[in-house]
């Protein structure tokens with residue numbers, strides 16, 4: 287079994303990914319770590335407890351992550367227009383009391399990797415601040431993590447916050463660039479592939495009454511689908527975070543290309559991801575030259591991934 291830490295900003299599609307993970311025998315969730323993004327960090331932590339309570343998995347540790355970006359600034363923008371004010375489509379879940387882990391998210395990740403070297407996969411479903419901090423906490427982490435799978439970026443297509451940037455990367459571009467620079471065994475699942483994996487409003491209606499998970503997802507997705515209806519003119523939603531989860535245990539359903547990725551940290555295109563496809567010899571070194579190779583998903587078998595995720 288894959289020992290999985292999910293770093294998350296729940297979030298409607300985060301909830302889909304986490305609940306699907308609890309229904310997946312291929313993985314063992316050894317912890318949730320929380321981060322700002324769709325909601326602020328304390329709300330992300332609260333929502334993590336809501337999901338654990340729903341899954342009857344309250345024994346899973348929740349380590350709270352950073353409230354600030356890597357550069358020390360506090361991100362004030364939240365995605366309430368996509369995920370609702372409390373992150374679950376304005377369905378206002380009951381408060382679930384949980385006890386936060388004594389370690390920070392970054393320390394928790396570093397600890398888990400040193401306890402189980404080569405076995406831990408981190409699935410990052412929000413801005414990657416905690417991952418960058420974990421690399422800083424423990425310089426050995428790079429070699430100890432089995433893999434970091436990140437939902438983030440847009441290479442062939444526009445971003446989803448503006449033409450340049452995808453939301454998770456824009457949430458903390460400095461952290462993302464740092465991870466692209468330091469990271470070993472990093473895989474990126476970007477909008478290029480997640481915009482091909484959809485759940486329709488019919489799919490979501492049909493989930494209602496199919497167990498606790500089905501009804502919960504069906505309820506919270508109404509607001510999410512409404513956002514897609516207004517923004518993209520579709521009667522469905524993209525399932526970003528669940529698709530990244532699928533890449534954790536079924537990488538064979540994706541086509542991967544190795545490249546070196548840089549994130550713009552300044553200017554109007556802050557948060558943009560640019561890959562050196564490494565298919566030619568450059569005459570002179572450039573800003574990408576010394577970076578490690580990361581695996582970027584360039585195609586997905588959406589006809590297999592979407593039903594598999596829906597089922598779970």
Ligand code: BDR
Pocket residue numbers: 297298299300323324365368411412437446452453454526527
């Ligand atoms: C990403 O941003 C968040 O809104 C979603 O949860 C997902 O992780 C998509 O850009």
Ligand code: CA
Pocket residue numbers: 294295296297299300323324411412527
């Ligand atoms: Ca997310």
